[in-house]
Amino acid sequence: MPRPDELFEQFVQAYPAARRQRGYMVSCLFLGALEKAGALVLMAALEQHKKSEQWENLSMIPSMKKWLEEERWIQILPERRSGDDRRSAPRVGERRAVPKYEPL
Secondary structure, X not given: OOOHHHHHXXXXXXXXXXXXXXXXXXXXXXXXXXXXXXXXXXXXXXXXXXXXXXXXXXXXXXXXXXXXXXOHHHOOOOEOOOHHHOOOOOOOXXXXXXXXXXXX
C-alpha cells in the first residue's frame, strides 16, 4: 500500500494544474480526508469532478484546500454534455437575441 505522502503526491498531480497547492495546511487536510474517505474514494471523486460540466470553467474549480476542507469529494457533479446536448442557456459573455413576447 502506498504511503500517505505518495498518495498526496498522486492527488496533487491528478488535480488541475492551475488549482494545485502544496504546503502544510493542504497536506494536513488531505490526511484528514484520507482517514475519513480513503484514497480510492478521493481519487474517484476527483476524476468524476474533472469530467463535470462545472469544472470546464477554470474559475469554477475550487482550490485543493477548499475541495478538501469543504469535503467536496462527497458531491456528485453533473457530467459535461456533448455538442447538441448542451443547455441552451448562453455562456458568460455570449449574446443572444431575446425571443419577442407575444401575448395570447
